[in-house]
Amino acid sequence: MNVIEKNNVVIRFCGDSGDGMQLTGTMFSSLSAILGNEISTFPDFPAEIRAPQGTLGGVSGFQVNLGSADVHTPGDYADVLVAMNPAALKVNAKAVKKHGVIIVDIDSFGEKDLEKALYKTDNPFVELGLGEDMQIVPVALTSLTRESLKDSGMDNKSILRCKNMFALGVVCWLFERPIDKAVHFLEGKFGKKPDLLAANVRVLTDGFNYASNLHLSVSTFRVGATTELPHGTYTSINGNRATAWGLIAAAEKAAVRLFLGSYPITPATDIMQELAARKDVGAVVMQAEDEISGVCTAIGAAFGGCLAATSTSGPGLSLKSEAMGLAAIAELPFVLIDVQRGGPSTGMPTKTEQTDLLQAVFGRNGEAPLAVVAASDSANCFQYVYWAAKIALEHSTPVIFMSDTYLANGTSLWRLPKLADMPDIKPAYAPQQLAGHFNPALRDANLVRYWAPAGTEGMQHRNMGLERDSQLGTISTNPANHQVMTNLRAQKIANIAKSIPPLKVEGDADADTLLVGWGSTYGHLISAVKQLRKEGIKTALAHFNFICPLPLNTEDVLRSYKRVIVCELNNGQFARYLNGQFGGLTLERLNKVEGQPFKIQDIISKVKQ
């Protein structure tokens, strides 16, 4: 039997949105990670919960890239595709590499199935151009699953729901994954339902045995364990959970209560759900009546001394704008989490984009500056939301933390941190000696206004959305004072730059071309840089996590390269922002607004242009 040794392999599972592809993909990814692979995953699913069965609109996919090194993205194209029906095959056929392996459930390729997926001929493979340069592996997943569970006493519908486990069994064989770990996962998932657990384990085992007995006419893959990651305890984590946990860690470090006020919205909802389940660590979660209430309850909690946050996505960001202005002028610490999705309006709720940037930076009435921080992979949502909370509490300001669908639902490896190793968070509390004569104009040397949460003895004051006198802290409409306050608020945000890390440049210091990115595109950009350098094309990357204020060395970096290409999943918002900050910069742009991440190849082609 042939074994192909590879540094990394991309596999994509796809089927109906009810076929359990997300679970299958997640389990396979976790298995691989436990065996020492680096992983990066990307679920891609429709907004409909159950679109009509077998139709193109209902196809749900899950892609994972696993490897021994350099796994920064879920991969551009799949080495192995598992397609549960003809619709899934049609939607994903173009996502497979030449000579790739395509495993299909041949039982679901009947005449009616082909019709539902709008095939024009009775040979879907030829019709899709999947010729001899592909290795097509038909497996009768449906009937084999039925056979496997014929004595289980389960009804037909429940039996069919297990066929994803047969597929997983086959894939485990293909990748030399022992299935005992998979069984362990199933125990975690179905532990309370022994019948269901037994059925899933049975089908999984039969799938594995079927493949190994028949030695399906393809080579198996061998992907070694990672050698480049530092030793430590790891898990795989998606961006939404990492975000929720980052807030928990920050609140504990700052010794304040964590409060989240939120309204359900795709793709941010998981953050609220995760925190609602975390009463053990004391998280207070209010499911608000609307987006505005989500942000406002959080502002109330910030006034009362909490690390307060609200989680949302684009439409919710718009609804919260007025309240963000209040938090800015009231100078309250507070984190807004924007998990960006395809816009405008309702747009494409389950797809990924970076199109909220300018709204986050500027989208409020009046001069209302605040800080903006972005995560750049799923796991570091933890680290950067922690930074957002640190900035909010230490600088008495609202902070917008930006994630997106790609980070939120994708997973990457995460080395478990210890709270003791994380940077201190020291809220800008009003010094005790101000008790009795506190006023809400008082600031520290960094212009940070003191925070005196309601309930603090002797610090009673009136906060407000009205302009205040810069000395007395009381209502003022004095023209000169308004200018002073406007400048103060802007300078306070600018001062944050002194406490954030400088912009790092990766790649060749003497490169002509600098790629610039921000947020979730990091994996694709760094992969492109590595590949270009392998090809001998000198390239560098400056990737931003701190958007507002920008790191202090930003201008120096941008002016040090002949050619600067700003790559982002919008129509050039970060490039405009940089142009607005620094005069006379010539920036090339690579933009894409398709609701999908970049392909590494997109970036390489742009650089070679």
Add this chain to the structure above:
Amino acid sequence: MRFCPGCGDHAILNSLQKAMAQLELSPSQTAVISGIGCSSRMPHYLSTYGFNTIHGRGAAIASGLKTSNPALSVWLMTGDGDCLAIGGNHFIHCLRRNVDLNIVLFNNRIYGLTKGQYSPTSPKGFVSKSSPFGTVERPFRPAELVMGARGTFFARTLDVDLQNTVECLVAAARHKGAAVVECLVNCVIFNNGAHNYIADREQRADHMITLRHGEKMIFGKNNDKGLVLDGFNLKVATIGENGITEADILVHDAHCADDTIHRKLALMEGPDMPVAVGVIRDVEEETYDEAVNRQIAEVQSNSKVHCFDQLALTAEHWEI
């Protein structure tokens, strides 16, 4: 002080200060939240923690504050526009949840700070700058909205009736749960005399009934009028006429869970019925803030996870 001379808000502020003194509230443990409008200036004139926020959102901000910091006494100052128009959603949901807030609803049936547009409580046909030919809208009746949202406390007061206002504010503060005190306030500039049916001193005794839990529903200049049941409706009867004695007059039960009579009392209006003031409804139910914090405490006492480091290890993890 920035209220117009003669504005009813002066009287409410006065009553509020008296009530807070009577309640012996510690200023540092008290927070007064408001939205936008004339009434929302109130926090600036009190020595407690105050937060004059944005239009309509006071109820949401106060809910977040109270839920996260339940030890505070949290008050919300709001008006008929702030509370019932732009902030209507937050208002009904904070009542539904029964967040332990003391809500003072200044009802002058007009937008004052924007200089005279009709509000959600302006009567149909009301002529204002934004309704030059009279409004064609049906107004809200705040009590109906409160009870429709399952509110546990509703009281009504007239601005110039300091004694009753103080009593109602104190009762609202002592009530555990969302307590709404509707203050009928005169806007001397844009809607002078809106509440004249009861504000007029000559007629007040015959047009207004002050309800107190456990007391007979008696009113009138000569204390000879009272409320009796007539089928499913309330009716004014005169003691000593048609064989009516004091024993026939209804006794007010503010603590009755069924709100049928409370609604009928709260919705009484002229010319045939008196307008009811005083605590009309006051029933106990678990508050939202209490329930949220109780649930957290319960989970914590049964959990093995108490901090982040322990939480992190609940994830499937392995060594590399």
